[in-house]
Amino acid sequence: MQKLLKANDAIADEIRGALKDKKIFFVNLMSSPGSGKTTLIEETVKKLGKKIKVIEGDIQTTLDAERLQKLGVQAYQINTGPFGGDCHLEAAWIRTAINELGVDGMELLFVENIGNLVCPAEFDVGAHLNVLLISVTEGEDKPLKYPLAFQVSQLCVITKTDLLPLKHFSLEKLRQNIKKVNPDCAIIEVSAHEGTGVERWIEVLKNRPGI
Amino acid sequence: MQKLLKANDAIADEIRGALKDKKIFFVNLMSSPGSGKTTLIEETVKKLGKKIKVIEGDIQTTLDAERLQKLGVQAYQINTGPFGGDCHLEAAWIRTAINELGVDGMELLFVENIGNLVCPAEFDVGAHLNVLLISVTEGEDKPLKYPLAFQVSQLCVITKTDLLPLKHFSLEKLRQNIKKVNPDCAIIEVSAHEGTGVERWIEVLKNRPGI
Numbered sequence: 119m120q121k122l123l124k125a126n127d128a129i130a131d132e133i134r135g136a137l138k139d140k141k142i143f144f145v146n147l148m149s150s151p152g153s154g155k156t157t158l159i160e161e162t163v164k165k166l167g168k169k170i171k172v173i174e175g176d177i178q179t180t181l182d183a184e185r186l187q188k189l190g191v192q193a194y195q196i197n198t199g200p201f202g203g204d205c206h207l208e209a210a211w212i213r214t215a216i217n218e219l220g221v222d223g224m225e226l227l228f229v230e231n232i233g234n235l236v237c238p239a240e241f242d243v244g245a246h247l248n249v250l251l252i253s254v255t256e257g258e259d260k261p262l263k264y265p266l267a268f269q270v271s272q273l274c275v276i277t278k279t280d281l282l283p284l285k286h287f288s289l290e291k292l293r294q295n296i297k298k299v300n301p302d303c304a305i306i307e308v309s310a311h312e313g314t315g316v317e318r319w320i321e322v323l324k325n326r327p328g329i
Numbered sequence: 330m331q332k333l334l335k336a337n338d339a340i341a342d343e344i345r346g347a348l349k350d351k352k353i354f355f356v357n358l359m360s361s362p363g364s365g366k367t368t369l370i371e372e373t374v375k376k377l378g379k380k381i382k383v384i385e386g387d388i389q390t391t392l393d394a395e396r397l398q399k400l401g402v403q404a405y406q407i408n409t410g411p412f413g414g415d416c417h418l419e420a421a422w423i424r425t426a427i428n429e430l431g432v433d434g435m436e437l438l439f440v441e442n443i444g445n446l447v448c449p450a451e452f453d454v455g456a457h458l459n460v461l462l463i464s465v466t467e468g469e470d471k472p473l474k475y476p477l478a479f480q481v482s483q484l485c486v487i488t489k490t491d492l493l494p495l496k497h498f499s500l501e502k503l504r505q506n507i508k509k510v511n512p513d514c515a516i517i518e519v520s521a522h523e524g525t526g527v528e529r530w531i532e533v534l535k536n537r538p539g540i
Binding site for chain 1: 362447475491
C-alpha cells in the first residue's frame with residue numbers, strides 16, 4: 119500500500135508540474151454522494167465559459183459527463199469498475215484522461231472524484247487545489263468523522279445553503295468542526311440553485327491558489 | 330481480493346447462523362455520510378426499548394456510539410484507523426464486536442456501517458437484513474451510480490422526507506431508479522425527526538425478514 123501511494127504521489131507531482139507549466143489550473147472536487155459537485159461545475163461553466171475540461175469519476179454510469187457535455191464542455195468519464203468498484207481515482211488514470219482530453223484550449227481542469235469521504239483523500243491526483251464539498255444536510259459532525267478528507271483540502275465549500283435553517287443542524291458548529299481538523303482550510307458557502315455564494319467560488323478560481 | 334472476500338463470506342455465514350440460533354435479528358445499515366443511520370437507530374430504541382445492541386463503524390471518533398449510549402443502549406465502536414481508514418467493516422471484526430458486547434439480553438443487533446455507498450456493499454457482515462438508507466437530498470440518480478449497494482439490500486429506507494418538496498428532485502424517479510437496479514428491494518419512506526413512516530420501519534423489524 120505504501121509503495122502504491124508513493125508511485126501515485128510521483129505521478130501526481132508530475133501532473134501538477136506539467137499543468138502549471140501550461141498555465142492550466144487543476145482543481146480536485148471531493149465529497150459524499152449528492153453534495154453537489156456536478157451542479158457546482160455546471161454553474162462554473164455557465165460563468166466561465168468553455169475553456170474548462172472535466173474528468174468525471176464514477177463507479178458506474180456516464181450520467182455526470184453527459185450533464186456537462188450538454189453545456190458544450192469536454193468531459194472524460196472514468197468508470198472504476200463493475201464489482202463494487204474502486205472508491206477513489208489514481209494519478210495514473212488522471213494522466214491518461216488528460217492525454218485523451220488534450221491540453222489545447224484548456225485553462226481550467228476539474229476532477230470530480232468518486233463520491234465518498236474516505237478513499238479519495240488518500241490518493242493525490244495532482245491538483246493545485248483540493249476542494250471538499252459538504253452539504254448542510256450531511257450534519258455538522260462530518261469533519262470529525264472523516265478528518266483526512268478535510269485535512270488534504272485547502273478549500274471547503276458548504277453547499278445547499280438554500281435549505282437552511284435545518285432542524286438539528288448548526289452551520290456555526292460545522293464551521294468550527296472544519297477549523298478543528300484543519301485550521302488552514304478556507305470556507306465558503308454556496309447555494310448553486312439560488313446562485314448565492316457562487317461569485318466567491320468564481321473569485322477563488324480566478325485567483326488560482328496553488329499555481 | 331477474491332480470497333479475502335471468500336474468507337469474509339464464510340465468517341459472515343457463521344455469524345448469521347449463530348445469531349439465528351439465538352433468535353437475535355441482525356440488521357446492517359448502509360448509507361452515505363449523514364443519511365440518518367444513527368438517528369433511525371435512536372428512534373428505534375425509543376420505540377423498542379433496550380434489547381437492542383449496536384456496533385458502530387466509523388473511521389474515527391466515538392460520537393455515534395456516545396449518542397446511543399445516552400439512550401442506555403450498549404454500543405460497541407469499531408474505528409477503522411488513522412490513515413484515511415478502511416471504508417468498510419469485515420465479518421471478522423463484527424464477530425469480535427459481538428463477543429465483546431455479549432449476546433445475553435439481545436434481541437436485535439444493528440451494525441451501523443461506515444458511511445459510504447461503495448465498499449460496505451462488497452463485504453457481507455452476516456446480517457439477516459441489509460438496509461440501504463438514502464436521504465431525499467442525495468439526488469435521484471444514486472441507485473444508478475452505486476448499484477451494488479442497492480443490489481445487496483433487501484430494504485431501502487428513503488430518509489428526511491420532511492425536507493420535501495425539493496427543487497430538482499423527484500421522489501418518484503428515485504423509487505424508479507431503485508427498482509431499476511433491484512426490483513426486489515422493498516422501499517419505505519421515513520422522516521425520523523417528524524416521526525412519519527417510523528411505524529412501518531418498526532413493523533419490518535418486528536417481522537424479522539431473513540431469520
